[in-house]
Amino acid sequence: MDLMEKNMELIEVQKLEGHTDRVWNAAWNPVSPILASCSGDNTVRIWEQSSLSRSWSCKTVLEETHTRTVRSCSWSPSGKLLATASFDGTTAIWEDLGDEFECISTLEGHENEVKSVSWNASGSYLATCSRDKSVWIWEVLGGNEYDCASVLNGHTQDVKMVLWHPTMDVLFSCSYDNTIKVWWSEDDDGDYQCVQTLDESTNGHSSTVWAISFNAAGDKMVTCSDDLTLKIWRADISMMHSGEGYAPWTHVCTLSGYHDRTIFSTHWSSDDIIASGAGDDAIGLFVESKQHDSVNGPSFNLLLKKEKAHEMDINSVQWSPSKENMLLASASDDGMVKIWQLETIP
Amino acid sequence: MTLGLINANPVVQAKKERLARTQDQHRDDHDDIRDPEHPYSLEQLSVLSEDSITLDDKLNRILITFTPTIQHCSMATIIGLCLRAKLKECLPLHYKVDIRVSPGSHADEDSVNKQLNDKERVVAALENPNLRQLVDECICSSEM
Numbered sequence: 001m002d003l004m005e006k007n008m009e010l011i012e013v014q015k016l017e018g019h020t021d022r023v024w025n026a027a028w029n030p031v032s033p034i035l036a037s038c039s040g041d042n043t044v045r046i047w048e049q050s051s052l053s054r055s056w057s058c059k060t061v062l063e064e065t066h067t068r069t070v071r072s073c074s075w076s077p078s079g080k081l082l083a084t085a086s087f088d089g090t091t092a093i094w095e096d097l098g099d100e101f102e103c104i105s106t107l108e109g110h111e112n113e114v115k116s117v118s119w120n121a122s123g124s125y126l127a128t129c130s131r132d133k134s135v136w137i138w139e140v141l142g143g144n145e146y147d148c149a150s151v152l153n154g155h156t157q158d159v160k161m162v163l164w165h166p167t168m169d170v171l172f173s174c175s176y177d178n179t180i181k182v183w184w185s186e187d188d189d190g191d192y193q194c195v196q197t198l199d200e201s202t203n204g205h206s207s208t209v210w211a212i213s214f215n216a217a218g219d220k221m222v223t224c225s226d227d228l229t230l231k232i233w234r235a236d237i238s239m240m241h242s243g244e245g246y247a248p249w250t251h252v253c254t255l256s257g258y259h260d261r262t263i264f265s266t267h268w269s270s271d272d273i274i275a276s277g278a279g280d281d282a283i284g285l286f287v288e289s290k291q292h293d294s295v296n297g298p299s300f301n302l303l304l305k306k307e308k309a310h311e312m313d314i315n316s317v318q319w320s321p322s323k324e325n326m327l328l329a330s331a332s333d334d335g336m337v338k339i340w341q342l343e344t345i346p
Numbered sequence: 347m348t349l350g351l352i353n354a355n356p357v358v359q360a361k362k363e364r365l366a367r368t369q370d371q372h373r374d375d376h377d378d379i380r381d382p383e384h385p386y387s388l389e390q391l392s393v394l395s396e397d398s399i400t401l402d403d404k405l406n407r408i409l410i411t412f413t414p415t416i417q418h419c420s421m422a423t424i425i426g427l428c429l430r431a432k433l434k435e436c437l438p439l440h441y442k443v444d445i446r447v448s449p450g451s452h453a454d455e456d457s458v459n460k461q462l463n464d465k466e467r468v469v470a471a472l473e474n475p476n477l478r479q480l481v482d483e484c485i486c487s488s489e490m
Contacts, residue, residue, distance in 0.1 A: 334439075
């Protein structure tokens, strides 16, 4: 499907109001029509889509647990658990019991604000990161037990986001130190080491890196930064799958000139559209160019830019995993979560 | 002190005039900010002046530069936080504010600027009760 040849528009489907402070993150449940959002109001809201009316409403508010901003949230692969990372230094694990959510565990250990949390593909590990410059790996044991498996030091500043690779137990982190680090346990014995650092010398970012996202296959990655660019990277992961050792990531191209304020979030959809959300209140959508230049490699074009998508900074953009439609959630400093549909205009 | 910048739909005026009006208001705002280490206001110490405020054409973006009293001023980030906290009270919510130390005025200029303009770091800092208290003490109450 060549989207560039069609006239596309991002249509606002619904505005979800309720949070009383900025919304930092929105996360789609991988299996049900449920969206979680977390906020500077110290709460997490769970939004559900009605099967009858198709409209979204707030099903429940997770409150009185975190005592400070909830900065990010992430569903487990099964969709039954939600992890929430907070400036109060803890990560809470919530279980969806149907009528309500129960906080079944609290992960403590970071010295200060936790910025991000991520589940690996099998749901057997969690990773968290913090302003304390460290990345922690937690093992998911039975009976609501979580154990700290590893504390990874290496970043020299505040770590903004952690993300597990979609198919392999390789962990990625990005930081205020302008780098992206790759962590891998070669012998698969739980001993994770930093096997690569993507910095300015390897065509990396020149300021804080705020987010990372992978394509579905896991052989390409997009990162976004305070340096106002998005960068695309690739790796020969078939090499890793076949046990031939670590396959390094290399820079493919840099997308610049599309946002004039910090790009806080980026997300790669399952049908290969990259979304970006920035401090200029705009959402950008990018697709890979059909013109393949064998010398310079793949390039990406702007599909569309939605200006004034929100009244204030956009902190998070997330594509819905649903195959039915191209739905995008955005979260903003204006306290709103918005749901968008990418449509072709006749 | 009232803030005349309650002008949600600005009438088109000469840019210079609008700029001057807004600078007056901001200057008034800054009169109320005490330097954490001295009993004088930032304006009295020449840390801030009218020249240090720049509005851009879209008129929802402001750049403030300030000059710490000494090159190794350890309170530079606190001053910056005070400026942010005060401006947040006074400006329309959708305004985007960048704060920097004036070029050449501080030994760790880049580091200070980066901290002051990292939204997440600023929010977390202002959530810290001890820092928040210090900031609140520096911002003299404008209701008096």
